[in-house]
Amino acid sequence: xxxxxxxxxxxxxxxxxQYLSDLKKHNEREWFAANRKRYEDARKNYTDFIQxxxxxxxxxxxxxxxLEAKTCIYRINRDIRFSNDxxxxxxxxxxxxxxxxxxxxxxxxxxxxxxEPGNCMLSGGAYIPPTSWLSAIREKIDVQGGELLKITGxxxxxxxxxxxxxxxxxxxxxxxxxxxxxxxxxxxxxxxxTKLIPDAEVTKKEYFSNxxxxxxxxxxxxxxxxDY
Numbered sequence: 001x002x003x004x005x006x007x008x009x010x011x012x013x014x015x016x017x018q019y020l021s022d023l024k025k026h027n028e029r030e031w032f033a034a035n036r037k038r039y040e041d042a043r044k045n046y047t048d049f050i051q052x053x054x055x056x057x058x059x060x061x062x063x064x065x066x067l068e069a070k071t072c073i074y075r076i077n078r079d080i081r082f083s084n085d086x087x088x089x090x091x092x093x094x095x096x097x098x099x100x101x102x103x104x105x106x107x108x109x110x111x112x113x114x115x116e117p118g119n120c121m122l123s124g125g126a127y128i129p130p131t132s133w134l135s136a137i138r139e140k141i142d143v144q145g146g147e148l149l150k151i152t153g154x155x156x157x158x159x160x161x162x163x164x165x166x167x168x169x170x171x172x173x174x175x176x177x178x179x180x181x182x183x184x185x186x187x188x189x190x191x192x193x194t195k196l197i198p199d200a201e202v203t204k205k206e207y208f209s210n211x212x213x214x215x216x217x218x219x220x221x222x223x224x225x226x227d228y
Contacts, residue, residue: 009208010052012115016042016093017203021117024091032089039076046093047073049208050113054097056212057111061219063099071101092116106130109191109225111215120202122214125166125192126225136228138173138186145182148224156217157193164221166190191225193218 019042023032032039051069058065072095080086096102098110111124129137141148151157152164168187172178176186195214201207 009205010045010049011205012049012202012207013042013045014203016045017115017117017199020091020093020115023089024117027087027089027091029088043073043076043093046095046115050095050097052208053113053211053215056208057097057215060216061222064097067097067099067101069095071103072097074102092119107133109222111218111222113211115202117199120197120199121194122160122197122211123192123194124215124218125190125221127190127192128167129190129225133228134189137191137225138176140224140228141182141185142176142180145185148185148221149182151220151224154217154220157221160195160214160217161193164188164191165194166192191221193221 015038019035019038022035023039026032026035047069050072054064054067054069054072058067074090074094074096076089076093078085078088078090080088092114093116094112094114096105096110096112098104098108100108105127106129109124109126112122112127114121114123126133126137148164164185167189168184169189171187172180172183173186176183180186197207197210201210
């Protein structure tokens with residue numbers, strides 16, 4: 001019996017990856033306008049893929065039921081107001097799948113799917129949580145750090161992501177001793193799991209099931225970070 005709920009497992013098309021590759025070479029408004037149809041086709045393909053992923057994830061993360069891909073996918077336009085790089089467009093598609101969509105990325109942990117020629121990845125967790133959330137995570141680690149170590153030491157987590165990642169403080173956070181039992185966990189400022197994926201795998205039909213399996217392996221970390 002098929003383990004997936006979705007009647008159709010959407011596949012990322014080679015034309016989608018080719019479009020992003022071409023956009024990187026021609027990151028100009030004129031080129032973008034002339035290739036608008038290619039952009040729309042690529043974005044639709046990515047959107048359909050993300051919606052299929054969301055629909056499947058709800059089988060083990062039901063809080064995401066009813067979530068729409070369009071609320072999770074980031075705009076292609078770059079904010080260039082305060083950047084020296086005036087390239088108008090991002091050269092990737094990215095979606096942060098979490099309750100309420102990507103507008104809540106600083107409130108909840110979630111799953112992030114990024115496709116970009118040469119830099120495709122499945123990632124997720126809590127990215128630069130604001131002070132109140134970060135404090136709550138550290139308070140939980142103070143008491144339940146062993147649970148987090150168990151999650152990141154699980155063979156499925158290690159298989160997909162290796163180890164917990166994220167920027168860290170150089171010393172103990174305020175209020176915690178330097179010799180704390182879970183000091184290395186307490187130093188994290190972001191709590192992330194990341195798996196880089198070769199371009200060739202992204203356009204294979206197995207990519208969908210691999211993403212789902214990776215999200216399933218990530219789910220205990222997501223739960224830990226969101227339980228505050």
